[in-house]
Amino acid sequence: MFNPEIFFQALVNGLLMGAVYGIAAVGLSLIWGVLGVVNLAHGSFIILAAYIAYVFFSAAGAPPLLTAPIAVAMGFAVGYLLYKGVGRKVVTLDPSTSLLFFFGLSLLISNSILNIWGPDVRGIPWLIQSLELGGTRIPIARLIALVSTIISFMLLYMLLQHTYYGKAIRAVVANRVGAASVGIDVDNVFAISMGIALGVTFFSGTMISLVNPFTPSSGDGYLMYSFASVVLGGVGNIIGTLLAGIFMGLVESLVGVYFSQSISPAVAFIILVIVIMVRYRGGR
Secondary structure, eight states: OOOHHHHHHHHHHHHHHHHHHHHHHHHHHHHHHHHOOOOTTHHHHHHHHHHHHHHHHHHHOOOHHHHHHHHHHHHHHHHHHHIIIIIHHHTTSOHHHHHHHHHHHHHHHHHHHHHHHOSSOBOOOOOOOEEEETTEEEEHHHHHHHHHHHHHHHHHHHHHHHSHHHHHHHHHHHOHHHHHHTTOOHHHHHHHHHHHHHHHHHHHHHHHHHHSOBOTTTHHHHHHHHHHHHHHHOTTOHHHHHHHHHHHHHHHHHHHHHTOTTTGGGHHHHHHHHHHHHHHHHHO
């Protein structure tokens, strides 16, 4: 028999987690859309940020909400320097070679995390209480992650739409040669784009540390969710990507409640396969 309380609880859980999936995917969408490369190290960067938040919480008692701005700055610096160091060469390589580079970078990050913190499951026990509204329980930590995600996305959207660098990024995406001909430093725009993308990625890592436990290998799952969200929402389309992440969170939650928790992690794979099949058939 249909139980509305269970249904609404599943919707709330899906919305709260879907927002985190969505903001995590936005970083991947930006790099893919602007630089034209698929960052297979995306999930590893997310988990690296989660461990950074864990260190701040363990050493100084700083909650992820306070760590997030620091993580964003660190992510921007990593992305900017990564592009200036080797990224400008990687984007000129053929797709298979660039994939190998980011795959190797992912292994480097994951194994470094494993060697430093070990394989144990980590988590941040901050604000573990829940609110109850009409029989629906809302974890406070996940609610904070949702609000923080909405605010950060709005700031990102304003940055891309209403600032010089945002307009320069959109100009380069639209016509790289034309942008260069009017004096835009395309190389620097790429570096800033990678910095912004990893800043968003590191932010999502701090939010994930707030709502879910994690291990050095947890990044693989978030990479798949991000990849599926980008494919579903559109490469470079940050609004579509965010909404796709929310959709996937909702579907995952509903599948876990009405079918089986054991198959809910496969939702990303199933949705990804369906979207690719539909688009491929449409292309024919």
